[in-house]
Amino acid sequence: MATKVKVVSTETIKPSSPTPPHLRNFNFCLLDQLAPPFYVPVVLFYSALDEKAAPDSASVSGNLKTSLAQVLSLYPLGGRVKGNAGIDCDDEGALYLEAKAHFELSKVLSYPDIDxxxxxxxxxxxxxxxxxxxxxxxxVQANFFDCGGIRIGICISHKIANGASVFAFLNAQSAIANNLKASELFQPKDINFQMPSRVISREKLSTKRFCFDGDG
Incomplete structure (x- = not known):
């Protein structure tokens, strides 16, 4: 199914906290230099439970930009890749786009197309x-649908990120955006608890190794 998305705004989101001067330069190791200069892409889908009660795009966008600015303080996400030598942590920030999609999110989910x-x-x-x-x-690109659904597309440079680190980035931004605090979810209590004096006991242990003949 042919779909059309129109970008309505483009801006740069800078980190909420500046990078210390002594961390300005981030040098690539050999493995980083050998990594392809591509991006790790992720697309997230959020359907509106009730179109009439869906949050307005302005509040969602504001929350996204605020949480993005805070998570960009994670070193060295707020900088720029300089050739194949490393990253200039100049706090130039991330690219943020907003787009409008004048069709139903459900139609895209029913007939997904990579292109x-x-x-x-x-x-x-x-x-x-x-x-x-x-x-x-x-x-980051925030795509707002007429039905109230949202699709967020994210690209992070493969020079410094793999799949695991991308999801760590997403978890951090999600926690910030939703104001998730462990101390509020698991409230501390005044308990009298002492760690045992000996956590690891000394015992005689044995190990075994089994070798199998590959021709057997």
Whole structure:
């Protein structure tokens, strides 16, 4: 199914806390240099339970930008990739786009198409900088549907992130956006508890190794 998404605004979100001067330069290791200059893309879907009660796009966007600014303080997400040498942690921030999708989110979920999904991302995850252009590390695009649904597309540079670190980023931003605090979910109590004096006891242990003949 052909779909069309229209970007209505583009801006840069800077980290809420500045990077200390002594951490300005982040050098790549050899493995980072060998990593392809692509991005790890993630697309998240949020359906509105009730179209009439769906939150307005302005409040959702404000919450997204505020939480993004705070999570960009995680070193070195707020900088720029400088060629293949490393990252300049100049706090230039992340690319943030807002887009409107004038069709139903359910139609996209019913007939997913990889090529069509890329228009919900801030840019192509396979783009390569030219003319020594500095590469942004994080890009976010918030797509708002007429039905009240939201689709958030995120790209993070593969030079510093893999799948596990991308989901750590998402968990951190989600916790900030929802104001999740462990001390509120698991409220502390005045309890008299002492750790045992000996956590590990000394015992005689034995280990065994089994070797099998590959020709057997």
């Amino acid at each position: 069509q999904l890329q228009q919900f991302l801030p840019f192509s995850p396979y783009r390569v900088s030219t003319n020594n252009e500095d590469q942004v590390i994080v890009g």
